[in-house]
Amino acid sequence: MYRSEQAWKEHTRLARRDYEGAHTAGFARDKFYIGEVDPVFADRFRQVAESLPRSGYDTTASQSDYTYYRNFTSLNDDAEVQRLHLTHEARQHIDEFLAHVYDDVCTQLGYNWQVVNGRITRLAQISDSQLGSNAYHTDSLPDTVIKLLLFLTPPSKTLGTTAIKTEQGQEVFVTGPTGTWALLEVSQLLHRGISSDSAQRIVCELTITPSRRRNTAATIKGIVSHYPLMPWQRCSELKVCVYPIGALENDNWAIYGDSPSLFYNTLSPENEQPVELYHDANSVALVYLTPRTFNLEHSRLQALLAESLRVLKPDGDLLLQVNEQTQSYQAALLERTAMELGFTFISSEQALLKSIFSDVTTLNATDTHLLLFKKPKGDLL
Missing domain, CATH: 3.40.50 (Rossmann fold)
Structure with missing residues (x-):
């Protein structure tokens, strides 16, 4: 893991050096940021997501690339979180979402970025669960691997959302209309999903990393893949x-x-x-x-x-x-x-x-x- 951490730190420094756009200090200070996307687009994406079937959970169903860190815990077919199958139409909407928010996210991060994996999940319709990802936790990712969440159902404490615990101990609940999105440093901030017995929270969860250039096309690697071990690989042919x-x-x-x-x-x-x-x-x-x-x-x-x-x-x-x-x-x-x-x-x-x-x-x-x-x-x- 030391090699991976060192490579990502250097890669992030170079991405910051290469970036020429606007930058604000809010995300660096708070470690989270909440925004909204166009409501017409968000509602269209919601309708697509609501029609998606559940995804298979066996290893062969995953389009895993084992240059990624392997996350076999993602194979657990539990009652709390349902992972949905990403159809071609769903992937098109993910790319469209990236085009909508790319510059705003760059402004928060201070560098270009790209999606290295993603999924759409649906929380079970049960009263606020404290199991699995619905309990406060941090993710085991390098600090520069960040999560971008798009809420396809209106996030709220009554309909289901995500809660964040700031470094000062304050509890923040993501709230807003369909199309609310949140940028989170998930390895540093405690966070959890909040389920509801009156609705099923649907979220598009994207794993993002620094990039040396602008890249609005999402790479989806599958259920077992977690994040790339390295930002680059040796070209290992002849x-x-x-x-x-x-x-x-x-x-x-x-x-x-x-x-x-x-x-x-x-x-x-x-x-x-x-x-x-x-x-x-x-x-x-x-x-x-x-x-x-x-x-x-x-x-x-x-x-x-x-x-x-x-x-x-x-x-x-x-x-x-x-x-x-x-x-x-x-x-x-x-x-x-x-x-x-x-x-x-x-x-x-x-x-x-x-x-x-x-x-x-x-x-x-x-x-x-x-x-x-x-x-x-x-x-x-």
Whole structure:
């Protein structure tokens, strides 16, 4: 879990850095925010939700992706909470809801965000239950994984709602018309569902995370999936070392040219031949450059990075290793050059990168500093 927490903290910091919109301090202070969406849309979504059948609870019924934290407690078919099947029409309404509230949520969070999972639930029509999620609790999520709730029935103490206990101990009940929505830091604030014997509360519950870009399309992973363990993953297909050294000569690596020395001569500062990588476009998963690479004259280094972008698959990794003594200058130059070419900067967390790329043996050296970039893909987190 340490790796996951560190990755999410860094990802959130970068998302804040990239965000250029308005920001208010209310959510950061209170850890919750309540708003309302267009009532005509909300009523239409309510009618769709009321017609949804109950969802199956066996593992095979879930579209789970186990790069997500697995939450098998969600398989419990209890009498308190009914999980509803998300039809194509329901998913369309979720996307429409996101388009309605995206900018408002950005203003509260101070960064772009995206939906990484979601569900629609219906509370049983019983008097205020204190069982399961109807008892005060916090969720076991990283602090930057947040819940966005859309109430498809009017939230109130008499018809069913959600209660929040603030850090000051005040109890707040979400109330309002159909289409009331609430943003909650569910891992820090105590909260609970409130059922009613006069109505069944229906809520669309979305799990959201920071994003490096605007993204209003919901990703729904299924009942068992909880939240992504990491905001990004290593592109783990064929590993390709562009600038190999002896320790990397094994079957795991594709080596350019007839030998490492031949490729080194091709890239050496004394050689003026055009920089060319011998792979097709979008064909490799990892380009790894050692500190020796950065002895190249700037225009040739830029050409090497451009070639790396060409041969990498979408979501492919560009891993750069610089000398610790010169990391500040080199890191700034490399980051600027790579991003100008179209790469996305992902991470400079040393322990995290050395753990994920542990098969690259030279990364264990203590006098090196790592930078990870990715070639963008359509759904980059």
